[in-house]
Structure formats: structure tokens, C-alpha cells
Amino acid sequence: MTGDPELVVAACxxxxxxxxxxxxxxxxxxxxxxxxxxxxxxxxxxGKTIRPTPTILRPPGTPHVDVPLDPxxxxxxxxxxxxx
Numbered sequence: 001m002t003g004d005p006e007l008v009v010a011a012c013x014x015x016x017x018x019x020x021x022x023x024x025x026x027x028x029x030x031x032x033x034x035x036x037x038x039x040x041x042x043x044x045x046x047g048k049t050i051r052p053t054p055t056i057l058r059p060p061g062t063p064h065v066d067v068p069l070d071p072x073x074x075x076x077x078x079x080x081x082x083x084x
Contacts, residue, residue, distance in 0.1 A: 003044030005035060006051065025055055 012018050012034075013027045022030065032050050035042065 001044070003048060005031070005045055005048050008035060008045075009050055025053075028053065 009028050009031045012031045013024055018027055018030070028050055035045050035050075039045065
């Protein structure tokens with residue numbers, strides 16, 4: 001409603017399905033592609049672009065860390081460990 005493309009990026013990044021399979025860069029790229037594809041129906045975004053952000057690269061050899069996909073499950077697991 002405001003025509004701020006950064007809010008579109010934030011909405012895409014916060015979507016649980018998108019964030020489960022996309023990096024933040026991929027979410028930003030997807031939002032840009034969606035705005036371009038639908039521009040004739042979204043005049044409030046005309047002439048506005050998503051600002052570029054730096055890509056953070058992971059140094060070679062950095063080990064992966066297991067992270068739960070759903071933060072709510074992590075909270076439940078911590079609560080269960082604390083009560084055990």
C-alpha cells in the first residue's frame with residue numbers, strides 16, 4: 001500500500017515457506033522479479049527499485065551447523081530439556 005519495495009522484500013523474507021528454501025539474497029531477487037512481472041497492476045511501485053545489498057560469502061571450509069527449521073520447535077525442545 002505504501003509503494004515501498006523494501007516492505008515487499010521483508011514480507012517475502014518473513015514468509016515461512018519462502019524462508020525455508022531461499023536465502024535472503026534469493027528472497028530479494030524473487031521480490032524484484034515479482035514486482036517486475038506484475039508492474040502493470042502495481043503502479044505504486046513505478047520507478048522504485050529494491051536497494052542493492054552486499055552478499056556475505058561463507059569462507060571455504062566453514063563447517064555447517066544443524067539449525068532447526070522452525071523456531072517454535074526449538075523453543076519447545078529447550079523447554080522440554082529444562083523440565084527434564
